[in-house]
Amino acid sequence: MITRRTLMASGLASSLALAACGPDKPADTGGAVRIRFATDWRAQAEQGGFYQAVARGFYADKGLDVSLIQGGPSVNVPQLLAANAIEMGLGSNAPIVLSMVQAGAKAKAVMASFQKDPQVLITHPRADITSLADMKGKPIMLADASITAFWPWLKAKYGFTDDQVRKYTFNAAPFLADPKAIQQGYVTSEPYTLKTQGKIDPQVFLLADSGYPGYAAMTLVSDSFRAAHPEAVRGFVEATIAGWKDYLRGDPAPGDGLITKDNPDMTPDLLAQAREKLLSYGIVETAEGAIGTMTMDRWKAFFDVMAAAKVYPADLDWASGIDLSFLPKPT
Structure with missing residues (x-):
């Protein structure tokens, strides 16, 4: 469990996941738009909002048929997006988005489940x-x-x-x-x-x-799916936000039930303490940022640090990897 972030950031091969998912195109299933969403590690409380949205029918209410695909050491979400093996996936941290831009990936971040990188x-x-x-x-x-x-x-x-x-x-x-x-x-x-x-x-x-400015747990969407199904992307974002609200503010049992079904190693104690940390540290929701929020100012602050350190070239078009248009308007 504790190695998930580094393994994902290291770009390990995703051949197992590719074989499991298949590169076929997204399809409508019984009138619902199918979305295959790959997470960044095995099922856990850090993905609770997504599992809660499935369990409580929030995605279905938006006309979506969402399948959550567990991440792991053999799963590379950007590679799966590039292969059209998934429509959406979870990007662990902000450098993943910038690296996708640098590599010319045809995908964008549309929301950040974590306002604070954990x-x-x-x-x-x-x-x-x-x-x-x-x-x-x-x-x-x-x-x-x-x-x-x-x-x-x-x-x-x-x-x-x-x-x-x-x-x-x-x-x-x-x-x-x-x-x-x-x-x-x-x-x-x-x-x-x-x-x-x-x-x-x-x-x-x-x-x-x-003050570390990086977002985390970004929802990444392939450009092709985003262009073909903008309302499905908007519905996914809205349902995911609802899932996080319900998981953190309400009874997490529905989501936890699906998490433990996918990953039996997740004990009630592990799930409970992780959820408590998400709440007590304000990882998902802060006074400054509602669930899912991203701003270009904050992305620029992160990029400026990385460019100054020569991790990325100063002329990288970092903004091309981000699309804020699917986020709810501030109230």
């Missing part, structure tokens, strides 16, 4: 670290994909340097063995694992709460 840095309880700024000059365990994701922002904001980087292998043992260790994580995952398995109460620093 990426965190984690330490043992220690008096000398009370903020991200206090980590300057200290070794930090990072996965390879993070070097071109949130690391450039940390370097620009806090003066972190590359000589601080240590290899993160998604093994908790090095962190647990070293009380001075710092590692990356996902707010809904690693802190819970360290607390239950390592019997420690780690300090958790959500990058978004210190």
